[in-house]
Amino acid sequence: MPVEAPRKRQAAANEITIDAEGLHYRDLNELIHQAAAQGARVIDVRNVNGQRYIGAGLRLPVTIRLHGTAGNDLGVFMDGPTIELFGNAQDGAANTMNSGRIIIHGDAGQICGLSMRGGRVYVRGSVGYRSGIHMKGYQDKVPVVVIGGHAGSFLGEYMAGGRIYVLGLDAPAACPLGGGKEPVWRVPERCRSLTGRYTGTGMHGGAIYVRGQVDPALCGREAVISPATDDDLPVIRRDMEDYARCFGLDAGYILSVPFTRLAPKSHRPYGKNYAY
Amino acid sequence: MSVIKNEPVTEQPAGGLLPTGAVPAGTTGSPPRRTASPADRGSVGVERGGGVGNKEDLAKKTRQAVTPFRRMRPAVRTHPDFRVIVDEDKCTLCRFCVLQCSWDALGWDDRVVPFDENCVGCWRCVAVCPTYAIRIEQWPTMYRENHNWTRFIANSVRKQAGSGGKLLVGTGNDKPYPVYWDHLLIDACQVTNPSIDPLREPMELRTYVGAKPDRVDLAAYLSARERHFIPTDHRSVGDPDRSGDPSANGRPAFDRDLRRRLGIGPQLRLETPIMIAAMSYGAVSLNVQKSCARAVAEMGTYWCTGEGGMHPDHYPYADHTIVQVASGRFAVDADYLNRAAAVEIKIGQGAKPGIGGHLPGEKVTADIASTRMIPEGSDAISPAPHHDIYSIEDLRQLIFAIKEATRYEKPVFVKIAAVHNVAAIASGIVRAGADAVVIDGFRGGTGAAPTMIRDHVGIPIELALAAVDDRLRQEGIRNRATVIASGSIRSSMDVVKAIALGADAVYVGTAALIALGCTLCQQCHRGRCAWGLTTQRPDLVKRVDPEEGWQLIANLFKAWSGEIKETLGLLGINSLESLRGNRERLRAVGLSQAEMDILGVKPAGR
Numbered sequence: 001m002p003v004e005a006p007r008k009r010q011a012a013a014n015e016i017t018i019d020a021e022g023l024h025y026r027d028l029n030e031l032i033h034q035a036a037a038q039g040a041r042v043i044d045v046r047n048v049n050g051q052r053y054i055g056a057g058l059r060l061p062v063t064i065r066l067h068g069t070a071g072n073d074l075g076v077f078m079d080g081p082t083i084e085l086f087g088n089a090q091d092g093a094a095n096t097m098n099s100g101r102i103i104i105h106g107d108a109g110q111i112c113g114l115s116m117r118g119g120r121v122y123v124r125g126s127v128g129y130r131s132g133i134h135m136k137g138y139q140d141k142v143p144v145v146v147i148g149g150h151a152g153s154f155l156g157e158y159m160a161g162g163r164i165y166v167l168g169l170d171a172p173a174a175c176p177l178g179g180g181k182e183p184v185w186r187v188p189e190r191c192r193s194l195t196g197r198y199t200g201t202g203m204h205g206g207a208i209y210v211r212g213q214v215d216p217a218l219c220g221r222e223a224v225i226s227p228a229t230d231d232d233l234p235v236i237r238r239d240m241e242d243y244a245r246c247f248g249l250d251a252g253y254i255l256s257v258p259f260t261r262l263a264p265k266s267h268r269p270y271g272k273n274y275a276y
Numbered sequence: 277m278s279v280i281k282n283e284p285v286t287e288q289p290a291g292g293l294l295p296t297g298a299v300p301a302g303t304t305g306s307p308p309r310r311t312a313s314p315a316d317r318g319s320v321g322v323e324r325g326g327g328v329g330n331k332e333d334l335a336k337k338t339r340q341a342v343t344p345f346r347r348m349r350p351a352v353r354t355h356p357d358f359r360v361i362v363d364e365d366k367c368t369l370c371r372f373c374v375l376q377c378s379w380d381a382l383g384w385d386d387r388v389v390p391f392d393e394n395c396v397g398c399w400r401c402v403a404v405c406p407t408y409a410i411r412i413e414q415w416p417t418m419y420r421e422n423h424n425w426t427r428f429i430a431n432s433v434r435k436q437a438g439s440g441g442k443l444l445v446g447t448g449n450d451k452p453y454p455v456y457w458d459h460l461l462i463d464a465c466q467v468t469n470p471s472i473d474p475l476r477e478p479m480e481l482r483t484y485v486g487a488k489p490d491r492v493d494l495a496a497y498l499s500a501r502e503r504h505f506i507p508t509d510h511r512s513v514g515d516p517d518r519s520g521d522p523s524a525n526g527r528p529a530f531d532r533d534l535r536r537r538l539g540i541g542p543q544l545r546l547e548t549p550i551m552i553a554a555m556s557y558g559a560v561s562l563n564v565q566k567s568c569a570r571a572v573a574e575m576g577t578y579w580c581t582g583e584g585g586m587h588p589d590h591y592p593y594a595d596h597t598i599v600q601v602a603s604g605r606f607a608v609d610a611d612y613l614n615r616a617a618a619v620e621i622k623i624g625q626g627a628k629p630g631i632g633g634h635l636p637g638e639k640v641t642a643d644i645a646s647t648r649m650i651p652e653g654s655d656a657i658s659p660a661p662h663h664d665i666y667s668i669e670d671l672r673q674l675i676f677a678i679k680e681a682t683r684y685e686k687p688v689f690v691k692i693a694a695v696h697n698v699a700a701i702a703s704g705i706v707r708a709g710a711d712a713v714v715i716d717g718f719r720g721g722t723g724a725a726p727t728m729i730r731d732h733v734g735i736p737i738e739l740a741l742a743a744v745d746d747r748l749r750q751e752g753i754r755n756r757a758t759v760i761a762s763g764s765i766r767s768s769m770d771v772v773k774a775i776a777l778g779a780d781a782v783y784v785g786t787a788a789l790i791a792l793g794c795t796l797c798q799q800c801h802r803g804r805c806a807w808g809l810t811t812q813r814p815d816l817v818k819r820v821d822p823e824e825g826w827q828l829i830a831n832l833f834k835a836w837s838g839e840i841k842e843t844l845g846l847l848g849i850n851s852l853e854s855l856r857g858n859r860e861r862l863r864a865v866g867l868s869q870a871e872m873d874i875l876g877v878k879p880a881g882r
């Protein structure tokens with residue numbers, strides 16, 4: 001695939017700017033991989049317009065700043081880099097990511113954080129369906145997904161490890177989701193929950209923390225719902241402070257509402273299904 | 277789920293099933309005579325340390341064996357499948373069989389005490405007995421014969437009434453469905469167009485897996501050679517391996533350049549068209565995988581890790597390893613993808629199309645957990661679908677995500693189960709950009725599958741393969757992907773017939789396990805395989821010695837390759853390529869016209 005060199009502009013010794021306008025994803029990714037291999041520390045990509053697989057399988061410690069809308073599978077199989085996206089992401093952000101960080105200043109589409117094994121995804125806005133499905137965790141790796149707004153159905157289905165937060169930062173203050181005192185059943189159904197249906201179905205590891213209350217009717221049978229305990233607090237605080245720093249938010253405000261925790265009932269949700 | 281528990285209903289074992297003295301009071305037999313049996317090499321595991329025939333151990337084993345039996349309600353009690361008969365005249369009282377039986381079917385009370393109800397007919401005891409004193413027999417039918425309510429079906433009902441669980445089983449479909457391989461016969465040359473003597477003439481089995489160009493472009497090839505300073509003479513054209521080979525460093529660059537000029541993807545080179553199908557660490561033991569990895573490396577072919585990740589012990593064989601990406605995404609990271617020779621996306625498996633898999637937590641040992649990169653002891657759940665694949669477009673997205681993550685250096689396979697619409701699905705997969713399509717027929721093996729699904733879902737590989745090959749040819753895209761047939765390839769002749777029906781290569785799984793000792797007892801899902809294949813118990817795993825195991829598999833592949841070459845010779849052709857999709861060289865016996873139409877073969881005699 002021919003690579004058009006003039007689009008690359010050397011800003012500083014280890015900072016590179018790439019103009020993605022009109023570039024096929026294969027060319028754009030080739031440029032990013034080349035730049036990273038040549039020792040760039042920061043790669044600034046302008047005019048991102050739906051290119052897929054940005055940062056796919058990248059294993060070098062670079063920071064990629066994306067301006068525009070990232071396409072599907074942003075940071076898929078990524079291992080180490082930091083991606084900061086000033087815009088929205090489409091489906092599959094952080095798919096099977098191993099380590100690194102993805103900071104999304106807008107919303108993200110479906111299956112954000114699918115099968116993630118490590119690293120962090122911070123979304124300022126909301127995410128679509130099936131986010132955090134089958135997230136894992138392994139040894140010292142604990143994947144963390146923080147969703148600033150709300151999440152679609154099937155959040156954290158088959159979750160095996162890691163932490164998902166749903167903050168509802170933009171929910172109306174009167175609503176229990178925003179920390180108001182109104183009981184859940186008095187709130188109109190469409191905004192009764194920050195999470196959709198089947199939250200935590202088949203969960204067998206990890207934890208989902210929701211800021212405010214959760215409607216149990218919307219959660220899977222394999223999840224236990226309880227208020228976050230004192231043991232959870234230091235972890236929550238650390239994660240929230242980090243998240244708030246990335247977006248210039250006030251961690252104190254985020255932490256002002258108590259969190260609800262969804263945890264797995266068992267590590268073996270389907271252990272009794274078979275006869276020999 | 278509420279289930280009526282099988283409470284103990286009787287202290288008195290029912291008539292005649294249990295030998296007297298089954299619950300031992302004490303064990304005082306003569307000291308065991310350890311006659312070394314060749315079959316037993318490397319086989320006595322923890323028992324060796326604990327002392328052979330240790331009184332308490334044996335008594336405990338005997339007690340364990342008898343308890344489950346006592347707990348059963350008579351209504352749901354199934355009779356034993358087998359009867360173990362020990363010839364006391366021949367028995368040397370060495371106790372090997374008792375120690376080697378991992379199914380608690382043999383106890384010890386001064387003599388071998390069989391518990392028939394536990395016997396799975398795995399034949400381990402027979403194989404290790406130095407004097408052939410043990411005989412396993414079918415349990416004689418006790419109730420009235422019934423062709424509708426067969427023994428299997430009635431017993432399934434009893435088991436389920438007792439437990440409320442889904443029936444689970446190991447290995448491939450054992451029901452009497454037609455095996456189309458056995459209805460196909462191969463042509464041979466007589467008088468005109470004489471056969472070729474494979475002892476004298478070279479026979480070409482080499483096979484390349486990967487997308488092929490739409491047409492032969494010699495100009496592109498020659499200019500790539502020129503650009504990489506490879507001298508071009510008539511001998512080396514078409515074979516970059518021969519004289520004028522670029523340096524080891526230059527080769528990948530040349531390959532890449534050539535591929536780019538031809539517009540094709542990377543290729544795997546197989547010296548024989550037989551690869552080992554996905555069997556994951558967890559389903560089989562590490563020693564089985566080690567045997568496979570070494571065998572394929574020696575034979576110049578490939579094996580697939582299955583979805584359980586790639587253990588560091590296999591890294592030396594990474595060049596011959598296909599790694600799998602399944603819905604559980606275990607162990608999948610950029611290193612995993614880039615280390616391997618190729619990547620296989622598993623959508624389905626012939627033995628259990630359309631359903632996921634659960635490796636139960638108790639089998640997730642520390643080593644398996646770290647290979648899969650999951651926490652120890654938790655269920656390893658592979659959901660039924662990939663949660664990012666809901667359409668062919670989504671599949672394309674994953675294929676290209678993997679290609680991007682491997683910088684287009686690895687062929688991407690997609691494996692599907694053979695189902696009704698397989699031809700259309702395969703066409704979609706090829707169009708989605710897969711370099712190879714694996715079609716797994718419904719007789720394919722498995723470490724664990726719900727019995728009813730294994731036995732009733734999917735279609736035979738022969739029909740699926742013929743349909744897929746036809747469809748891809750009709751659409752003019754057959755060259756864009758390699759077709760790999762799997763799902764009960766049992767002999768070299770199955771391979772030849774598969775190739776003639778249109779496959780480029782085959783995957784074998786069960787055949788490799790049989791080479792390592794499997795006796796098809798169908799108990800793989802219980803994790804106690806007496807042959808050390810589908811178990812993680814250290815004492816049992818030791819029974820497979822990878823140093824020996826790889827040779828068994830390599831021998832098998834060598835023998836099959838020899839037979840394939842011989843068959844090519846009698847067909848009067850000297851390369852496998854001339855047989856691919858050459859259905860004219862097959863004839864059918866005992867098939868209906870519709871079946872022959874699908875297979876694209878004529879009846880014998882026409």
Ligand code: SF4
Nearest residue numbers: 377395396398399401
């Ligand atoms: S070793 Fe196998 S065949 Fe022999 S008694 Fe035990 S289960 Fe039966």
Ligand code: SF4
Nearest residue numbers: 794795797798800805
């Ligand atoms: S692998 Fe072992 S348990 Fe499975 S069928 Fe073969 S001998 Fe039996």
